[in-house]
Amino acid sequence: MTAYPATACRYAGQQRGAVLVISLLILLVMTVLGVAAMGSTTLQERMANNNRQQQVAFQSAEAALRDAERFLSTTITDLNALTVNFNSSAPVAGLYAARAPVTGMATYPLPNTFDRYDDSDWLAGSVVVVTSVTSVTQRPRYIIEYMGRVGPPPPTDYNNKKPDTRQYGFRITAVGWGEGTSPNSRYLVQSTYRLPL
Numbered sequence: 001m002t003a004y005p006a007t008a009c010r011y012a013g014q015q016r017g018a019v020l021v022i023s024l025l026i027l028l029v030m031t032v033l034g035v036a037a038m039g040s041t042t043l044q045e046r047m048a049n050n051n052r053q054q055q056v057a058f059q060s061a062e063a064a065l066r067d068a069e070r071f072l073s074t075t076i077t078d079l080n081a082l083t084v085n086f087n088s089s090a091p092v093a094g095l096y097a098a099r100a101p102v103t104g105m106a107t108y109p110l111p112n113t114f115d116r117y118d119d120s121d122w123l124a125g126s127v128v129v130v131t132s133v134t135s136v137t138q139r140p141r142y143i144i145e146y147m148g149r150v151g152p153p154p155p156t157d158y159n160n161k162k163p164d165t166r167q168y169g170f171r172i173t174a175v176g177w178g179e180g181t182s183p184n185s186r187y188l189v190q191s192t193y194r195l196p197l
Helices: 007-014 018-074 078-086 119-124
Strands: 095-097 142-150 167-178 186-195
Touching: 018 142, 018 167, 018 186, 119 167
Parallel strands: 095 142
Antiparallel strands: 142 167, 167 186
């Protein structure tokens, strides 16, 4: 049997568990700090993911816009190509004419029922789907509207000595979505494009 000094036995009965209480308080403070740090990390992770989805949607819409501009610059090379592609009697998907390309031709405006801000119209409407963008599930889309000649009209010349040098104006509207099968992020961009024909 081990013998303890009398002073050690005297203090043993006076202990009331203060170390245990202080340890529990420190543990509680550490737990609260840990939970707060986890909440902050989760929030930052969500913010980073949302920002990434917005960037993907923007880049997708920009790719569609560039594709539409490339189509105009390579396909619409003269007045004949303009009248063939923006013809109301044989409309090409995604191409509309708010003004008649030439005198005597009917207009083919974008339908009033088409809502640029509604995804269902973009997914089911007569639009151009950009197949070259493969990094997203929902491919970007665009429409092109022929808006008419751009600039002030030439002065009246009854002898037809001064040709009409105004350029032909187009409005391109493109939409892109973020990643995933049902993305929450979407971006809509629009530009105007002029061509001298």
